[in-house]
Amino acid sequence: MKPRQRRIVWMIAGLLALSVATALVLNAFRSNLVFFFTPSEVAQGKAPSGRVFRIGGLVGEGSVQREGTTVRFTVTDNVHTINVSYTGILPDLFKEGRGVVAQGLVQGDGSFLAREVLAKHDENYMPPEAAEALKRAGHPVGAPDQFKQKPAKP
Amino acid sequence: MIAEVGHFSLTLALALALVLAILPMAGSFLPAGATARAFTDTARPLAVVLFGLVLLAFVSLGMLFLGNDFTVSLVATHSNLSLPVAYRLAATWGSHEGSMLLWVLMLNVWTAAVAAFSASLPAVLRVRILSVLGAITTGFLLFLLFTSNPFERLIPPPADGRDLNPLLQDPGMVFHPPLLYMGYVGLSVAFAFAVAGLIGGRFDAAWARWARPWTTVAWAFLTLGIALGSFWAYYELGWGGWWFWDPVENASFMPWLVATALIHSLAVTEKRGAFRSWTVLLAILGFSLSLLGTFLVRSGVLTSVHAFATDPTRGVFILIFLALVIGGSLLLYAWRAPALGSGTGFALISRESMLLANNVVLVVAMAAVLLGTLYPLALDTLGMGKISVGPPYFEAVFYPLMAPAMFLMVVGPLARWKEAPLPDIARRLRWALAVAIAAALLQPLTTDAGFRPLAASGLAFGLWIVAGVVVALLDVLRDSNGRLRPSRARLHPASVWGMQLAHLGVAVFVIGVTLVKSSETERELKLAPGQSVEVSGWRIDFKDLRTVTGPNYDAMRGRFELRRATDAADAPARAMMQPEKRVYRAQRMPMTEAAINRSLWRDIYISMGEPLSGSDWAIRVHVKPFINWIWLGCVMMALGGLVAVADRRYRRRLATEDSSQAAPARDPSPLPSTPVAGDFAAR
Numbered sequence: 001m002k003p004r005q006r007r008i009v010w011m012i013a014g015l016l017a018l019s020v021a022t023a024l025v026l027n028a029f030r031s032n033l034v035f036f037f038t039p040s041e042v043a044q045g046k047a048p049s050g051r052v053f054r055i056g057g058l059v060g061e062g063s064v065q066r067e068g069t070t071v072r073f074t075v076t077d078n079v080h081t082i083n084v085s086y087t088g089i090l091p092d093l094f095k096e097g098r099g100v101v102a103q104g105l106v107q108g109d110g111s112f113l114a115r116e117v118l119a120k121h122d123e124n125y126m127p128p129e130a131a132e133a134l135k136r137a138g139h140p141v142g143a144p145d146q147f148k149q150k151p152a153k154p
Numbered sequence: 155m156i157a158e159v160g161h162f163s164l165t166l167a168l169a170l171a172l173v174l175a176i177l178p179m180a181g182s183f184l185p186a187g188a189t190a191r192a193f194t195d196t197a198r199p200l201a202v203v204l205f206g207l208v209l210l211a212f213v214s215l216g217m218l219f220l221g222n223d224f225t226v227s228l229v230a231t232h233s234n235l236s237l238p239v240a241y242r243l244a245a246t247w248g249s250h251e252g253s254m255l256l257w258v259l260m261l262n263v264w265t266a267a268v269a270a271f272s273a274s275l276p277a278v279l280r281v282r283i284l285s286v287l288g289a290i291t292t293g294f295l296l297f298l299l300f301t302s303n304p305f306e307r308l309i310p311p312p313a314d315g316r317d318l319n320p321l322l323q324d325p326g327m328v329f330h331p332p333l334l335y336m337g338y339v340g341l342s343v344a345f346a347f348a349v350a351g352l353i354g355g356r357f358d359a360a361w362a363r364w365a366r367p368w369t370t371v372a373w374a375f376l377t378l379g380i381a382l383g384s385f386w387a388y389y390e391l392g393w394g395g396w397w398f399w400d401p402v403e404n405a406s407f408m409p410w411l412v413a414t415a416l417i418h419s420l421a422v423t424e425k426r427g428a429f430r431s432w433t434v435l436l437a438i439l440g441f442s443l444s445l446l447g448t449f450l451v452r453s454g455v456l457t458s459v460h461a462f463a464t465d466p467t468r469g470v471f472i473l474i475f476l477a478l479v480i481g482g483s484l485l486l487y488a489w490r491a492p493a494l495g496s497g498t499g500f501a502l503i504s505r506e507s508m509l510l511a512n513n514v515v516l517v518v519a520m521a522a523v524l525l526g527t528l529y530p531l532a533l534d535t536l537g538m539g540k541i542s543v544g545p546p547y548f549e550a551v552f553y554p555l556m557a558p559a560m561f562l563m564v565v566g567p568l569a570r571w572k573e574a575p576l577p578d579i580a581r582r583l584r585w586a587l588a589v590a591i592a593a594a595l596l597q598p599l600t601t602d603a604g605f606r607p608l609a610a611s612g613l614a615f616g617l618w619i620v621a622g623v624v625v626a627l628l629d630v631l632r633d634s635n636g637r638l639r640p641s642r643a644r645l646h647p648a649s650v651w652g653m654q655l656a657h658l659g660v661a662v663f664v665i666g667v668t669l670v671k672s673s674e675t676e677r678e679l680k681l682a683p684g685q686s687v688e689v690s691g692w693r694i695d696f697k698d699l700r701t702v703t704g705p706n707y708d709a710m711r712g713r714f715e716l717r718r719a720t721d722a723a724d725a726p727a728r729a730m731m732q733p734e735k736r737v738y739r740a741q742r743m744p745m746t747e748a749a750i751n752r753s754l755w756r757d758i759y760i761s762m763g764e765p766l767s768g769s770d771w772a773i774r775v776h777v778k779p780f781i782n783w784i785w786l787g788c789v790m791m792a793l794g795g796l797v798a799v800a801d802r803r804y805r806r807r808l809a810t811e812d813s814s815q816a817a818p819a820r821d822p823s824p825l826p827s828t829p830v831a832g833d834f835a836a837r
Contacts, residue, residue, distance in 0.1 A: 003499060010502070014514065021518045025551050029525065032547035036540035054542060068680050069763075069772050088678045089763030089772045092392070092744040103544075132540055 034103060038133035042106065043080040049106055052115070055082060056101040057133040064096055075100060075112070077133040083111040090117055157226050160214030161305040167207040168295040174200040174288030178281040194277065197284040198269040204291065205266035212259045215304055216246045224311040228252060228304050234317035234740045236706040244327040245318045250452060250468075251304035256331060257448070258294045260339040265291065268343060268368070274805075275364055282350035283343070290342055293475045301468045317706065317740030326386030334379025334406060338444045340372025341409055344416060345441035348434045349483055352490040357434065362424035365437075367799045369420060373413040374795030380406050381788030392746030392761040394676065394776045396784060399548040404527045405447030408520050412440040415516040417795075418509050426571055428506055430494045431487075432513070438487060442480045443520070449476055450527070501573035508566040515559045522551045553608065560615040560664065563657055564622025568629070582629070586621035593617040600779075601673035612668030619661035623654050652798025656791045663787025669780035680766055681773045683712075690777045692758060693717045695727075699771070702734065709736040709747070712762055712771070716751055735762045757781050 036054045037047040047053055060074035060081060070087045073096075084102055094100060094117060102114035174197065181193020215228075219242045224230040232249045233242055247256040265287040272280045298304070347365040351357050383403070388396040397403065416436040422429045449472040500506040526543040534540055568582055594614035598605045630646055633639050675690040686695040695715040702709045711734045715727035731749035738745060748761035756779045763772030 006499075006502065010507075017511075017514065018518065021515075021522075021555060024554060025518075025522045025525065028547050028550035029529075029543070032543060032550065034542045034544055036542070054540075066766050068766070069678050089393070089761075089774050092746055103542075 036132070038080075038136050039075055039077045039082045040080040040133075040136070042082050042112070047106055052103060052105055054101055054103045055084075055112060055133075056099070057082075059094065059096050059098055059100050061096050075102065077136070084114050085111060086114040086117050088117075156214045156217050156221075156223070157305040157307065160211040160218075161303070163207045163210040163214070164295065164299060164305075167204055167211065168292065168299060170200055170204045170207065171288050171291040171295055174204060175285055175292050177285075178288075179285035182278050182281050182285075194281045197281045200288070201262075201265045201269035201284050204288070205262040208255075208259050208262045212246075212255055215252060215255060216243060218305075219243065219246050222315065224313075224315055225307055225309060227306045227308040230308050230312050230315045232318050233315040234706060235314050236739070237315075237318060237323070238705055240325075240328060241318055241323045244322065247331050248318050248322045248327060249304075251298070251302040253331060253335075254294070254298050254302055254452070255304050257335055257339060258291065258298060260332070260335040261287070261291055261294060261342060263336070264340055264343050264372075268346075272364075278354060279347075279350050279356070279361070279364070282353055283346045286346035286349045287342060290346075290479075293478075297468070297471050297475065301471050314740070317738065320707070320736070320738040320741065320743050320745045321390060323706075323738075324386065324390055326382065326390065330379060330382045330386055333375055333382055337372050337374070337376025337379045337413075338406065338409060338447070340368070340375055341413060341437075341440045341444050343372060344369040344413075344437040345483070348437035349486065352434060352483075352486050355490060355493050357423070357430040357494050359424050359427050362420050362433065363804065366417070366420045366424060367801075367804045369413065369437075370417050370795045370799050373410070373417055374792040374799075376406070376410050376413060377788055377792040377795070380410060381785050381792075384788075385785050388781075389748055389750055392748050393774065394748070394759050394761070394778065396670075396781065399526070399545045401527045401531075402451055404523050405450045408523050408527075409440050409443040409447060411516050411520040411523070412436055412443055415513045415520075416440055419513055422506055422509050426498055426500070426506060428498060428500065429510070429513075431491045434487060434491065434494070436513075436517075438480070438483045439517075442476070442483075445472070445476045445479060449473060450531075498572070500571070503569070503576050503579075504574050505566055505569040505571050508562045508569055512559050512562050512566065515555055515562075519552060519555045522555065523548065526551075557611070557615065560619060560660070563660065564619055564625075567626055567653065567657070568622070582625060583622065586618055586625050589621040590614040590618035597672075600669060603672070606672055609668050609672035612664055612672070616661045616665035616668060619657055619664070623658050623661070626654060647803060648801040649798040649803070652794045652796070652801070654794070655797055656794025659787045659790025659792075659794055661787070662783050662790055666780045666783025666787055670778055670784065673779050674781075675777045677775045678763070679773050679775060680770050682769045682771070687775065688719050689775050691719050692777060693719050693721070694731075694758075694760070694775060696771075696773070699769075704736065706740065707736040707738045707745070709734040710762070712760075712773075714749070714760055716758060731758070731760050733760045733762045735764075752782060754782055754786075755779065 034052055034054055035048075036056065039055060039057050041047060042055060047055075055075055057075040057077040060076050063072075063074040065072045069089070070085060071090060072083065072085045074081045075084050076082075084104075086102065086104075101118040102112065103116040103118070104112055104114040107113050178194050178197035178200070181190050181196075184190035184193060218226050218229050219233055220239065222229060222233055222235060222237075222242065224233075228249055228251050229245075232245045232252070237245065245252070247253045265284065268280070268283055268287065272283070275283075344365060347361070347368065351361050351365075380403075383406070384396050387398070388394065416433065419429050419433045419436055423433045449469065452468060452472060526547050530541050530543055564583065564586060565579060568579055591614065593616070594610040597610035597613050600613070601609065628638070630650075631638050631640060631642050633642060677687070677689050679687055681687060681696050683696050683698045686693055688694075693716075695717070697713040697715055699710055699712050702711045711732050714731040714733070716729040716731055717725060717727055721728075729751045731751055733749040734747040736745040736747055737743070746761050746763075748759055750760075751758040756777060759774075759776040759778060761774045763774060765771055
């Protein structure tokens with residue numbers, strides 16, 4: 001092969017490989033995006049059924065009930081409340097009245113079956129999704145003290 | 155007083171870094187003579203003094219933490235009277251300010267190392283490299299002093315400090331950040347080599363030979379740092395995961411992928427003089443990604459254990475710095491790259507083409523990780539909603555992308571440069587192929603779940619690499635008559651052994667990941683003291699629960715006896731496992747401390763969830779086969795890198811440089827210690 005031909009073969013092979021990789025990446029990307037909805041949006045039926053998504057807000061005061069390793073609780077943005085059930089061990093920082101993010105599916109009865117419950121590493125943090133839910137519902141973070149960011153100086 | 159010493163030495167360091175960035179660089183353009191020499195000769199002493207000043211600042215901060223001086227704001231917010239001494243030391247870098255100081259310290263360790271160990275480099279190149287590193291140091295010192303001063307005072311001081319985040323109170327905190335930063339920041343040296351090379355227009359085999367060991371050492375540290383972070387997350391976070399595709403992890407993984415591509419591309423540049431532009435681009439990309447990682451982690455756009463505080467000015471500062479570095483170096487690249495020339499040609503099937511394919515795969519993989527990491531942030535910033543991209547995306551993309559890379563890892567080292575006959579390669583690798591296919595077919599034996607294509611392919615690739623390394627070693631040890639002669643091992647340079655060791659590390663890693671993913675058992679149970687449970691062949695007896703008081707925490711500690719399911723009920727326990735649920739007093743923060751029974755073949759992992767009704771507790775029990783192979787593989791990769799660097803070839807001085815390299819070195823003679831003006835015009 002002449003150098004020119006060889007270069008053309010190379011270019012074609014490279015472009016083919018790149019387009020396969022791009023197709024692979026974009027396809028995986030599209031089918032694995034997880035969208036976020038607030039309890040109010042779920043109550044208004046905006047959340048998809050049959051697709052995994054995230055909800056965020058505060059764990060309802062007095063709502064946590066346990067049955068073996070299954071836990072039921074509510075997530076609220078102070079306007080609407082959604083029932084959540086989860087089987088497994090909750091993160092250390094899960095607490096009533098605190099921010100929480102859950103990922104899972106909405107059930108036929110409108111409750112949310114969580115596959116994952118997330119909490120942040122530091123209890124001074126409000127999970128950003130939870131803060132967003134309160135903001136969208138018109139209750140920006142600020143009410144409960146423990147969600148405030150660490151002040152620069154104590 | 156100590157705080158002022160630290161602050162002052164940082165300020166002085168800033169001034170010196172600025173001088174280092176300007177003076178020697180300017181001198182390298184002056185016409186040869188006493189003035190030029192006076193300018194360029196400042197580079198090495200400046201680099202060493204700069205390192206001394208930054209070290210002094212760092213030691214000052216360390217002493218403030220050891221002495222719990224709460225009149226310093228940083229100490230008051232990140233230490234506590236009851237914090238054990240080792241963690242007070244680790245708290246030095248357990249905050250945003252402190253970790254940026256550690257970053258600058260590492261940068262200057264590298265700069266001083268370049269100043270000390272670059273006697274074999276042409277003076278111009280060395281001087282320019284040091285100047286570029288000085289410029290980077292200047293940027294980071296400005297950042298430190300103006301947006302994140304670690305020595306800020308707090309008057310009046312509080313009676314006690316707020317304590318270090320309990321998650322960080324672990325031996326991992328003592329080692330993970332310094333190792334990781336050593337690697338992360340080490341990419342700045344490869345970057346400085348690239349920029350200095352672009353300025354001088356010199357990218358021959360000799361340049362690549364000088365740049366290689368630095369890049370390989372940085373890569374080895376980065377590998378160790380990431381592996382240690384993963385190991386730490388595994389035992390500390392309490393739920394047994396070892397990699398989460400968390401943006402902060404991705405921030406260190408992207409530079410690793412590019413650095414891996416870079417060390418392979420540098421090999422081609424050294425041996426064949428080819429891929430010059432590509433090598434330079436990778437060096438720029440690698441450092442840009444480590445700056446991007448710093449931006450992501452430090453600006454507060456991500457919330458995680460690594461993002462200590464949020465302050466928009468910091469993010470803006472790093473973003474501007476990032477734009478300057480990337481924009482400036484790419485401009486320089488666009489201007490100078492056409493002059494680099496191309497190396498010798500090569501055939502469609504040759505070692506070059508395989509290394510090129512491996513590079514493309516690694517860079518595409520990096521781009522996929524970048525997309526998954528930045529897209530949610532971009533959408534959020536533009537106010538287009540909150541989304542997240544989880545592990546399923548990364549896994550779906552990563553496995554298929556890595557498959558060709560793992561295939562080529564074996565073929566590449568056996569293929570000849572320039573042109574490799576395919577039938578010959580196929581003949582040499584036929585046994586390796588047979589081993590790989592056998593491994594895939596035997597996969598159902600490793601798990602109860604039957605044949606799983608993904609696991610089978612993982613095992614096949616792992617053993618393919620092992621078999622490939624064995625084939626390559628046998629080839630080396632056989633003499634021309636086909637007899638094995640171990641003494642022939644000496645004929646091969648350390649860099650070849652290092653490469654094979656690192657590739658073997660990849661195999662160990664891949665086998666570990668495959669077996670953990672395909673045959674781990676995770677159970678979340680309700681268990682009360684006195685009850686027992688059987689998990690994949692192991693019996694675990696929950697003996698009792700007691701309260702324990704630590705130096706700065708109170709804990710509930712469970713005691714679990716471990717026996718094989720086949721052991722007699724009254725047989726002595728094989729191990730006593732004691733997980734804890736701690737509450738740290740200063741921050742009232744709960745923490746899970748897992749108990750792990752380790753072995754090379756499996757880990758048994760017990761962590762305590764929360765108390766349920768009565769005396770029941772939620773208990774998590776995992777059995778993870780081969781999980782330690784994941785980190786063992788990483789350690790082998792890093793060791794391989796260090797072995798490769800020990801190659802005698804890198805220590806050879808310019809004077810004895812042999813010109814019998816395959817690629818014609820364009821200018822093998824030592825450059826004059828001061829260059830003439832119009833250094834590039836001459837080329």
